[in-house]
Amino acid sequence: MHITLADRRPGTALLLLAAVPSMLEMAVLAGLGFFAPQPLAPQVTAVWPYDSYHDLRWLLVYHDSWVTFALGLVIVIAVRGLLSAGLTALAWPPELPRPSWRWLVSRNLEVAALAIVIISPWAAISVAFSAVALSWYLFASVVPILLIAPFLQRAGVVRRWWRGLPSVALLGWSLLNFLVLTLAGAVIVSVPAWARIFVAGLAGVVNALLWRRTVWAAARRPVRWARVPVAPIAIVITMVAAVGMPPLAKVAAGTGTWRPPLVTRPLPERVPYAVIVLAGFESRWDGQPPVDPRVARFSYAGTDDSGRPLPYRAEDTHRSLDSSAALLATQIDALHQRTGRPVALAGESEGALVIRTFLDKLPRGPVEVAMLFSPLIWPGRAFYPRPGRDGWGVVTGWELRAIAGVLNMFRNVDAGPDEPFVRSVIVEAPFYRNRILCPVPGVRVIAFLPLVGAAEAPPGEYSRVPVYEVAALHGDVLSREDVYQQVIRFLSGERVDQPLRVYEVVQRLGAAWQPPPLVLEVNPLWSVGREGDPAVTGRICEAS
Structure with missing residues (x-):
């Protein structure tokens, strides 16, 4: 033919x-x-x-x-x-x-x-x-x-x-x-x-x-x-x-032995702060103290009777963000009393969320600096109810539980969609979706963002605080030598701000492959808040 x-x-x-x-x-x-x-x-x-x-x-x-x-x-x-x-x-x-x-x-x-x-x-x-938002x-x-x-x-x-x-x-x-x-x-x-x-x-x-x-x-x-x-x-x-997801997810979350330069080197004399360093999800700590006595590791297990942070296991990081923020408040007071210095906080991944939760819900006391490394960008975009309840995403929740059940057969520590950490992000979604990278009155805030995290960020505004963006994986920022040098500069009072043009390019290229976010106002659990919805407006740090 x-x-x-x-x-x-x-x-x-x-x-x-x-x-x-x-x-x-x-x-x-x-x-x-x-x-x-x-x-x-x-x-x-x-x-x-x-x-x-x-x-x-x-x-x-x-x-x-x-x-x-x-x-x-x-x-x-x-x-x-x-x-x-x-x-x-x-x-x-x-x-x-x-x-x-x-x-x-x-x-x-x-x-x-x-x-x-x-x-x-x-x-x-x-x-x-x-x-x-991982x-x-x-x-x-x-x-x-x-x-x-x-x-x-x-x-x-x-x-x-x-x-x-x-x-x-x-x-x-x-x-x-x-x-x-x-x-x-x-x-x-x-x-x-x-x-x-x-x-x-x-x-x-x-x-x-x-x-x-x-x-x-x-x-x-x-x-x-x-x-x-x-x-x-x-x-x-x-x-x-x-089944290969668990070990790769551990790498992405910065788990295992985690000793960034902030805990392995003494702080320069020009740094006026005592520093608390917070690791991410499923990290663990054997109790070995940082080299500099002005630096302390945050413990997800709390402190002993003398106020010293306790060693913790990976499962201790599964606790809710509110409870971790309460532990952080106690450890801030103990470090301030011991050193007599104002306090700076440096948290990676989950640690960054703990810091942001603390700054929003508890008295800030001696905290003057917050450094957020690999913070989650716009988390809380989806919802699913607890087992036995109806609500938005009910079938999704059960499917995720089934997937987690299979994956847990290959993990040393069980994890799932209903653990307190994940549930706290979902329940408080209006805040975490809108406020993580927003200015905090009286506190110098900076975000250190990995380039791969640009794919996490939905289209639209993602930060209103200074950012230092680097070609790195999630959870692999605070351990970098170049980032450490910028951290010392920031702790010494210098201005640090280095956005990468390619960051927004990657952000836009990832936009087509993200699921649609659940609008805040349709979920009764979220609609009572006063937060704006960046999923609708494309802007953060705004009230409804």
């Missing part, structure tokens, strides 16, 4: 079907004034499985009972199956006989349901990321989607899609789709509000081109290993690989 140039161009119907839904979602979000999730709009008509990943993240955040989740799941599968069937039909190669419309609808409904099952654990992990969880939720995408993209096109290796072309189009969605999300948060619907529509047009190329690659190209069930094997391997 002779194919003309016109046959090779996507038809108007395909372009409209791919562009209009993305524009509609963007228009609704813009009309509601809901800023943070706008980068997700281009994914409405993305190629499998990015489209289902978009749907499931919305559903896991925005359901408030098992019934609404089940109803939402049926609607999501039905709409996704019909939309994908239409896109597949319109993208079909003209020289090949197209399956019947009935077969395409039936097959794409099946694929929509299957994709939900396969993607659900990773979407749940992304919601866990939005609760605690970049590791964001990467752990996105990378598996990238790996399984080429295998699922044949599912709605050919009958025995689970057999054989995907072609190089499918791998390439899958990766290009990911890059397009990433760039589209970054552009959406970089242009004026009036232009975002246009950008979403343009991204939809590119989706149409990718649907055409993906369907052609799946329908026309023969596969290798045609009798081997490669897709199920790849999917199972991807899921089983999750």
